[in-house]
Amino acid sequence: MKILTAPHMERCIGCHSCSLACARLIHKNLSWNTAGIRISSSGGLSTGFEARFCLACDPAPCVAVCPTRAFVQRPGGGVVVRKKRCIRCGACAGACPVDAVYPDFNGEPFVCIHCGRCVSFCPHDCLDMKDIADQKKPPAVGAQ
Amino acid sequence: MTRDHFRVLLVDLSSGRGEILLLDGRNEWAGGSGLAAMLFERLGRTDKTWDHENQPLIFAIGPLTGLFPLMSKTVCAFKSPYHDQYAESHGGGRSAFCLRFADLDALVLRGKAPTLSCLSIGSRHIALKDAHFMQGFDIHAAGKMFRRMFPGSGHRSILRIGPAGENLSPMACINVDTYRHFGRLGGGAVMGAKNLKGIVIQGDASFPIPENKHYAKLFQEMHRLLTDTEIMNKYHNLGTAENVAVLNEIKALPFRNLQRTSDPMAARISGEQFAEKTLLRNTACAGCPVGCIHIGFVREKFMDPNQYLYRQVPYDHEPIFAVGCMLAVTDPFAALDIMEETDRAGLDMISAGVSLAWATEAAEKGLISEKETLVPLSFGDHQAYQQAVWHLANGANGFYRLLGSGAHRAAEHYGGKNFACVLGQEMAGYATGEVFFVSQALGLRHSHLDSGGYSFDQKSTEKNTGKAVDFLIADEKNRCLLTSMVSCLFARGVYTEARLSECLSAAGCRQLAEQSDAVSRRIQHKRWNLRLACGFDPDLVTIPKRFREVVTWKRPVDPDYLDALQKEYGRRIREMAAAESGT
Numbered sequence: 195m196k197i198l199t200a201p202h203m204e205r206c207i208g209c210h211s212c213s214l215a216c217a218r219l220i221h222k223n224l225s226w227n228t229a230g231i232r233i234s235s236s237g238g239l240s241t242g243f244e245a246r247f248c249l250a251c252d253p254a255p256c257v258a259v260c261p262t263r264a265f266v267q268r269p270g271g272g273v274v275v276r277k278k279r280c281i282r283c284g285a286c287a288g289a290c291p292v293d294a295v296y297p298d299f300n301g302e303p304f305v306c307i308h309c310g311r312c313v314s315f316c317p318h319d320c321l322d323m324k325d326i327a328d329q330k331k332p333p334a335v336g337a338q
Numbered sequence: 339m340t341r342d343h344f345r346v347l348l349v350d351l352s353s354g355r356g357e358i359l360l361l362d363g364r365n366e367w368a369g370g371s372g373l374a375a376m377l378f379e380r381l382g383r384t385d386k387t388w389d390h391e392n393q394p395l396i397f398a399i400g401p402l403t404g405l406f407p408l409m410s411k412t413v414c415a416f417k418s419p420y421h422d423q424y425a426e427s428h429g430g431g432r433s434a435f436c437l438r439f440a441d442l443d444a445l446v447l448r449g450k451a452p453t454l455s456c457l458s459i460g461s462r463h464i465a466l467k468d469a470h471f472m473q474g475f476d477i478h479a480a481g482k483m484f485r486r487m488f489p490g491s492g493h494r495s496i497l498r499i500g501p502a503g504e505n506l507s508p509m510a511c512i513n514v515d516t517y518r519h520f521g522r523l524g525g526g527a528v529m530g531a532k533n534l535k536g537i538v539i540q541g542d543a544s545f546p547i548p549e550n551k552h553y554a555k556l557f558q559e560m561h562r563l564l565t566d567t568e569i570m571n572k573y574h575n576l577g578t579a580e581n582v583a584v585l586n587e588i589k590a591l592p593f594r595n596l597q598r599t600s601d602p603m604a605a606r607i608s609g610e611q612f613a614e615k616t617l618l619r620n621t622a623c624a625g626c627p628v629g630c631i632h633i634g635f636v637r638e639k640f641m642d643p644n645q646y647l648y649r650q651v652p653y654d655h656e657p658i659f660a661v662g663c664m665l666a667v668t669d670p671f672a673a674l675d676i677m678e679e680t681d682r683a684g685l686d687m688i689s690a691g692v693s694l695a696w697a698t699e700a701a702e703k704g705l706i707s708e709k710e711t712l713v714p715l716s717f718g719d720h721q722a723y724q725q726a727v728w729h730l731a732n733g734a735n736g737f738y739r740l741l742g743s744g745a746h747r748a749a750e751h752y753g754g755k756n757f758a759c760v761l762g763q764e765m766a767g768y769a770t771g772e773v774f775f776v777s778q779a780l781g782l783r784h785s786h787l788d789s790g791g792y793s794f795d796q797k798s799t800e801k802n803t804g805k806a807v808d809f810l811i812a813d814e815k816n817r818c819l820l821t822s823m824v825s826c827l828f829a830r831g832v833y834t835e836a837r838l839s840e841c842l843s844a845a846g847c848r849q850l851a852e853q854s855d856a857v858s859r860r861i862q863h864k865r866w867n868l869r870l871a872c873g874f875d876p877d878l879v880t881i882p883k884r885f886r887e888v889v890t891w892k893r894p895v896d897p898d899y900l901d902a903l904q905k906e907y908g909r910r911i912r913e914m915a916a917a918e919s920g921t
Binding site: 208209210211212214217218219222224225226228233234235236242243298299316317338 | 404547621
């Protein structure tokens with residue numbers, strides 16, 4: 195099972211291509227908000243950028259608080275979203291410790307589903323899909 | 339799907355209230371340059387001065403903004419304090435996306451805020467806040483304060499002015515998101531005249547994508563063309579700074595107030611040298627995977643024994659030309675120091691550098707003294723220039739106030755008209771020959787990007803007035819279409835007319851796609867019509883003697899050819915302006 199990672203955010207140029215790709219291809223929106231990955235500058239443009247996306251918690255706190263089982267645990271980490279069951283209460287967004295769930299103006303939640311469609315749109319290879327097992331291993335000594 | 343009309347927010351700064359205008363005209367004016375001209379005609383006054391309260395300050399985006407890569411620019415239009423005529427200036431950053439996601443095709447500001455203020459807008463709010471406590475703040479301090487005052491990190495655009503704008507300098511720019519600018523023709527003073535220190539645009543809404551399968555595929559193809567092919571390599575690699583060495587090699591680089599077109603020392607401030615020694619990182623406008631913005635660094639020891647600070651400074655060919663080559667400052671870090679101060683003060687870098695180059699030569703020739711310049715100016719003295727840009731921004735005395743209105747105006751008073759390097763406004767960084775000089779001197783924006791005159795000079799060896807002017811007009815028309823979409827002009831090699839038509843069709847603008855040729859011509863003519871209605875007379879434009887003495891790799895400039903080009907281009911401009919009502 196793979197998850198989205200952002201191992202090279204120090205290379206990010208702030209083009210938002212990843213967010214736009216997610217919104218366009220997954221959610222059929224023109225948006226940089228209604229997307230599973232959102233980019234913001236970290237304290238002004240002069241200090242670089244950070245990405246907000248689901249870090250594949252297991253167990254996921256957003257799943258724990260969802261009152262309708264619209265959010266269910268994805269095997270290995272993250273969530274599967276069943277939008278038809280969502281009552282737009284916003285509890286998932288409130289429970290996420292890393293602000294990875296974006297509720298739009300109507301309360302519809304948007305969160306990364308770890309599909310990897312955004313990765314190829316990044317011009318600087320900031321993003322990567324990694325096996326969960328690899329992700330959780332400590333880096334080898336001397337690894338580059 | 340792009341809407342079939344325009345949704346415009348008109349804000350009266352005197353009352354702090356806004357009004358949403360729903361206007362027809364998408365198929366006639368497209369957006370960007372076209373929409374701005376349409377709005378100026380409707381809301382502006384050609385017979386009133388630039389600082390009249392009701393003159394509009396217009397920010398317009400286009401039908402493709404956000405829908406395709408590099409559709410990332412905003413057109414700012416206003417009556418210019420530099421020449422009191424209709425003007426456009428283009429900027430990027432996040433401004434275009436934020437307007438798009440604020441659900442606006444244009445933002446128009448009229449009136450004057452009661453105190454120095456900041457306007458905050460989004461898809462669901464309009465608020466005018468007092469910002470009198472920010473009087474005199476440089477653009478970095480203002481940016482930090484606005485970031486604290488308004489939420490939305492990453493998805494907001496912060497436009498602000500520095501002291502130059504507050505002081506109504508005709509060389510004041512509008513800074514966009516720290517590293518980009520509506521640089522030329524004094525937009526910053528227009529904000530200053532409206533008592534507006536900043537504009538924060540929150541891009542907080544989302545929209546369905548066009549309902550056709552073709553759109554996503556076409557996006558993918560445009561993204562591939564703009565990232566995988568060689569077309570954009572220049573901008574991604576060294577950036578526009580690559581031009582410095584190229585132009586120096588072919589004897590077309592203005593150096594030392596255009597006393598020369600090549601200099602061995604220019605090699606020290608080439609794009610290659612900047613990249614090797616100073617480049618910290620690249621960054622991008624929202625929606626642009628190319629990332630042409632090159633950020634250099636300067637390190638400053640501010641206290642003994644080892645206390646340092648560092649600053650991040652954006653560079654491009656034009657800033658290197660203006661405060662490096664023209665001032666004979668040939669150390670990259672020294673040039674970055676001047677760029678940093680000019681940026682902070684909120685001055686247009688090109689006009690600041692070129693006007694100080696004139697002042698330096700005027701001082702050398704004894705036309706002015708330290709009484710006027712306050713600091714001794716000499717070519718290469720970067721520390722003096724760092725102080726001089728603040729005198730220029732603050733209008734520290736009568737000399738600097740006059741210089742801020744243009745080097746040619748200062749020269750009229752103090753002498754030295756022959757070497758004031760002004761082509762409509764202070765020259766851009768190309769000394770390629772007659773066609774470029776005339777194209778900037780008479781061009782609508784007096785910008786090197788109005789049309790590719792510099793490119794024509796490099797490709798053509800003949801002196802064919804008709805052919806050259808035909809090229810300028812055809813190229814300007816093509817660029818009108820791009821700047822009405824609104825595309826970054828660096829993508830002009832990718833967004834051909836055929837591809838733009840395809841993109842417009844995919845965006846749901848089929849009629850616009852089919853009529854793009856007529857639409858771009860209409861926009862071109864309308865802009866000239868507005869300019870001439872404000873009093874522009876192409877025959878009255880003076881191209882100073884210094885340009886007539888230039889020697890390029892081809893040959894010395896031919897003054898007769900230059901005059902013939904000016905006469906013919908002027909005639910055609912008048913024709914276009916007159917044809918406007920018939921198009």
